Amino acid sequence: MALVAYLDCPAGIAGDMCLGALLDLGVPLDYLRQELAKLGIAPEFSLNQETVWRQGQRAIKAHVHLHHAPSDHTPADHTSGHDHACDRHGRHWPEIVQMIQGANLPEPAQTWSLKIFQELAIAEGKVHGIAPEAVHFHEVGAVDALVDIVGTCLGLAWLGVERVYCSVLPTGGGTVRAAHGLLPVPVPAVLQLWQTHRVPVHDNGIAKEMVTPTGAAIAVALAQGFGSPPAMTLKQIGLGAGSQDFAIPNILRIWLGETETADPENVQENLHQETIIELQTQLDDLSPQAISYASERLYQGGAVEVFHQAIAMKKSRLGGLLTVLCPPAAEANCLAILFAETTTLGIRRHAQSRYILDRYLKTVKTPLGPVQIKIAYYQGNVINLQPEYEDCASLARQHQRPWQEIHQLAIAAALDQLSD
Incomplete structure (x- = not known):
């Protein structure tokens, strides 16, 4: 336990x-x-x-x-x-x-x-x-x-x-x-x-x-x-x-x-299924600054992912497709934010089922300082190691070293500690 x-x-x-x-x-x-x-x-x-x-x-x-x-x-x-x-x-x-x-x-x-x-x-x-x-x-x-x-x-x-x-x-x-x-x-x-x-x-x-x-x-x-x-x-x-x-x-x-x-290391089955809500709207009359601000508010409102894609709309106008993924509990918040922060008059909704892997954070020690690693497991095996961006960035700034170097040190430290 x-x-x-x-x-x-x-x-x-x-x-x-x-x-x-x-x-x-x-x-x-x-x-x-x-x-x-x-x-x-x-x-x-x-x-x-x-x-x-x-x-x-x-x-x-x-x-x-x-x-x-x-x-x-x-x-x-x-x-x-x-x-x-x-x-x-x-x-x-x-x-x-x-x-x-x-x-x-x-x-x-x-x-x-x-x-x-x-x-x-x-x-x-x-x-x-x-x-x-x-x-x-x-x-x-x-x-x-x-x-x-x-x-x-x-x-x-x-x-x-x-x-x-x-x-x-x-x-x-x-x-x-x-x-x-x-x-x-x-x-x-x-x-x-x-x-x-x-x-x-x-x-x-x-x-x-x-x-x-x-x-x-x-x-x-x-x-x-x-x-x-x-x-x-x-x-x-x-x-x-x-x-x-x-x-x-x-x-x-x-x-x-x-x-x-x-710990997920001791679990043989780490694949789970959950419901995710996809909200989409097309926009051709909103500034990039407004979209950026709306995205920040959507994350604060409970969205797990927000992304914007360039598309061609009616009358050959360039626009964007704004997509929001959120859990059902955050749907109402995200709808309210989309209507308040964008010029949309309508939002499409799709309830989807997605598979997710168990993951957890582990702090590893590198020669330049601690870094948190997100570790994903499937059927008892590690299949993904991802150092936290901000941890790597802060150590890179502190020691005046390339971010990529810190990222690689963190992965190496995680592999060493997991093998132990």
Whole structure:
């Protein structure tokens, strides 16, 4: 049986909320303190837990107290209470990588931690127009981020979690005070992470910061999918509290459950059949920019594939055939987006049956850093290995090496580890 964790985020997600939920699931506080001390930051913080109530519901609040904080430190008004702390003594990404690699943390906690910080560095770099390795982690608080991120990965590893999934995330609203002044919510780094990974989001009507940069990075780096819970036998639920009071309980819920099969390597039949909806419309009066924007919205609305083909239409006009593939549950969303974002007056619909292979993500170590590999199985055999594009691209940028080289290193590492 494989142990899976589902991040249920009706009130959003932040690093300390993850820690609280994991502590509620039974991860020992002393274990987290002991392992986090290996990072060399023990004199800079203390970690404690407290039982609190949010809208009448009990949850665990994780408290990360910084020692010798700067005098001008102003806590932000958001979910975690410390994600945007202004830390004059923050650290750059390469230094944090060295700290994590030198801490001798248990696997997969080390690999997961590096992956999350990589996502944060890339997102912050894009926001500020600098290289990821030049990112200075004051915007998420260097010590706070280390405790929240590494602590979350340690907790998941201690529980034996093999796969992580996440719900659709709330957008929130309003403003939040950070090191650079007032920022709109969602803050730029969170928006960048959502855009890069095409994370489905929704507005739950609460104009507060509900997803912090640390929380967003944890979700996009670890989750194998966003949406409804995966099929599982539910074993336990951990509740982690945020700092504020909302109209709904400000609680992150981590569902812990078991799936019937541990890994696709042990399954002899990995071919499944499912229904897919194909939506098509022909367009000859819409700009490429509008089609690009509509495609982005369609992916956010649940489409699994969107593509545009050049065609010749009536009166010899050049146009395009816009095709959307989506699961039945996302059909209504995709129809609404097509009518709102394009000039179409009619959409063709076909319900089709398609065969799909089981696939899962595995993180492999290359000489230049970790890369996630998507592995597909059929009848017990590996038939496809595909490194994640963004992982290869980030390492290529970081080390100034060709993308193709990173891609080949990742495949070679995956083949070596699978053969072992």
